[in-house]
Amino acid sequence: MKATPKLVIASICALAFSGVLLAGCSSSSADQEILDKLNQMETEIAELHGQAATDDQQTEAPANDAASGDAAANDAAATASAGADLETTIADLESRAAAAVETANGVAVPQNAADRPQAYFDAKAPLETLEHEADQLEDQLETQYRQGSLDRETFWSYDHRVSAVEDSLDNAGDQLELRMGVDD
Numbered sequence: 582m583k584a585t586p587k588l589v590i591a592s593i594c595a596l597a598f599s600g601v602l603l604a605g606c607s608s609s610s611a612d613q614e615i616l617d618k619l620n621q622m623e624t625e626i627a628e629l630h631g632q633a634a635t636d637d638q639q640t641e642a643p644a645n646d647a648a649s650g651d652a653a654a655n656d657a658a659a660t661a662s663a664g665a666d667l668e669t670t671i672a673d674l675e676s677r678a679a680a681a682v683e684t685a686n687g688v689a690v691p692q693n694a695a696d697r698p699q700a701y702f703d704a705k706a707p708l709e710t711l712e713h714e715a716d717q718l719e720d721q722l723e724t725q726y727r728q729g730s731l732d733r734e735t736f737w738s739y740d741h742r743v744s745a746v747e748d749s750l751d752n753a754g755d756q757l758e759l760r761m762g763v764d765d
Contacts, residue, residue: 621677622677622707622710625673625677667721667722667725667731667739668739670718671718671739671742671743671746674711674714674715674718674743674746675742675745675746677711678711678715678746678749678750679749681707681708681711681750681753682708682749682750682752682753684704684707685704685705685707685708685753685754685756685757686753686756686757688700688704688757688760690760690761690762694762697761697762697763698761698763700761701757701758701761701763704757704761705754705757705758708750708753708754708757709754711746711750712747712750712751715743715746715747715750716747718743719740719743719744722736722739722740722743723736
């Protein structure tokens with residue numbers, strides 16, 4: 582997944598803002614779990630940013646090797662590497678989404694109705710962040726398919742998995758909205 586500096590900064594800002602909102606809430610174990618998840622996501626974003634820089638450097642290498650006559654071998658290796666990277670990225674997204682859904686399902690509904698909207702938005706923020714990430718991953722899959730880096734079967738397999746993640750995040754958000762009594 583290629584993360585641009587602006588995207589990484591925007592993601593970190595969104596996560597930091599969510600953390601500030603959560604810090605102002607009452608300190609319950611569910612709130613602490615959400616803060617822990619946000620910290621984990623910040624770390625993962627930083628790692629993805631580092632990976633994007635590495636990917637940029639690796640993208641330049643095949644062009645240099647092509648001049649030496651190894652273009653076909655490099656293209657095959659790059660295609661296999663792209664598939665392995667996507668598999669890892671999707672598996673990571675699936676596990677983080679499952680954890681975020683579990684956390685959202687475990688958030689306690691405040692007894693005071695006036696506190697529910699803020700609790701809802703605080704609990705939904707990690708779900709929305711992952712939904713955005715899933716959207717970007719779908720865009721990346723489509724781009725790689727159009728460029729010929731993914732065959733049709735692999736593309737549809739990955740796309741189905743990412744769509745399932747999005748569906749689970751949407752369902753968790755809907756359930757959270759019902760439990761909190763918030764009409765978002």
